[in-house]
Amino acid sequence: MRPFEYVRAVDAGQAVALVSADPDTSYLAGGTTQLDLMKDGVLGPARLVDITRLPLGGITHTGSAIRVGALTTMEELAADPVVAARLPFVREALLLGASTQLRNLATIGGNLLQRARCRYFRDPTVAACNKREPGSGCAAITGAARMHAILGTSDHCIALHASDVVVPLTALDAVVHVQGVEGQRSIPLTGFYLPPGDTPHIENVLQRGELITAIEVPLLPEAARSHYLKVRDRVSYEFALTSAGVALEVEDGVVRQARVALGGVGTIPWRAWAAEDVLRGAPAGRGAFRAAADAALAGARTLPGTAFKVELARRTLIRTLETAAGAAS
Template structure:
């Protein structure tokens, strides 16, 4: 790890001004991703601005909207009674995402900004990584790629977005509140992340120094059923091969409303409006679920190591839909 200057911010404006004015500066919160990447030599900020003492935590409810401060820990959000009652699939995603120790350290804002688990990105001795250095190539396309993406991917980058929590959040139309040198703004989470395209090193719409201050989460209507299904190689702490966040409102045997997102298969948390359209107004049966799953994984970009994910993702979504619908046949 390279030497760096450590600064503890005493107010939000001071922190934003410091990082906005210095491209070599970064924020430090829980540090569960940042410090690992610094130790690996992938990130080397000259200055870390510690924001952990800033008043950016806490969970408040206003009607059917939950506002979560960016420095709220994952464990605090998991334990919130409103989340348990009205956002059960969000709670499930948090419980399945990390150990209790990590959930007590990792923040909500940090989780949304966590970097990919791509082994090539995290190994600076591998020269071909467009995410670290644009134009160098993508080693994963020709290498071992079991944990990589098939949606939103291309020959330029197949790095996977690893967050579990972000998957139900995009299904919920959550909004992130940002503060930068030019003031505040709100960005829907579905528009916050960027697919790699020809610029895999640009992962989101944040400007230099912009800080996530809060996440606003609409609550599911009463009576809506939801689940977060995570498929992984082992039951203990492990990242997803595929996952599905599903919320359905049923009118008898007919689906009145549907929200669907996929994880473990895409370069960003993957909302699937095509599947939602098929589900709305359709009978809650296996035929409908299969059609929705096929639409959800349309036009994948696969390499030798990721081709299995197409069928696995479809099966994951069908299973999640059947679970929410009460085992529909």
């Protein structure tokens, strides 16, 4: 690991000023991704600004939403009674996303910014990685790509966005609140992440030094039912091959409202707008669910190592919809 300077921020303004002024300075919160990448030699900031003592934790409830401080841990959010009652698929994604030990350390803000789980990005001995070294190529396209994306890919990168909880948060139209040198702003989560295109190293719309302060999450209507399903190679401590987070409002056997997002298949958390369009006004049954799954995967772009994901993701979404619809009946 490269030697670095450690600074503990006394307030958000100081933290933002330090990181904004120096491209070789980074924030440190839970550190569950940052420190691993530093140990592996993938990242090497000259200075870390510790923000863990800032008053950016806690969960505030309003009538129609919750505001989650960026330093709230995954475990704290999963334990919140309002989340359990009104956002069950968020809780399911949190509990499936990491071990208890990690959930007690990892922050929600950090989870939004976790880096790609691409084996080539995380191995500095691999020269070809456009995300790590722009213009160097993409080893995953010609190498083993089983854990890579099939939606939102480009000729320059097929790295997967691996977060579990961001899947239902994307379906819910959550909003990210940030603070920068020019003040505060709010960013819809559906517009927060950037597909790789020809600049895979630019992963989101944050400006240099902008600090996530909170995430605002709308509550589902009381009549809605939701479910998060994660398919993986082993039961615990493993990233998703495919996942789906859905919320349905069903009335008299007809889907009145649907929210659908996919994980394990996209270079960004994947909002399945086309699937939602298919579902609205359709009978809550297998025919509509199959059509929705077909619509969600229509743009899939595969390699030999990822071709299996199309059918697996289709079945994952159908099962998730059936579970949510069954609970709503």
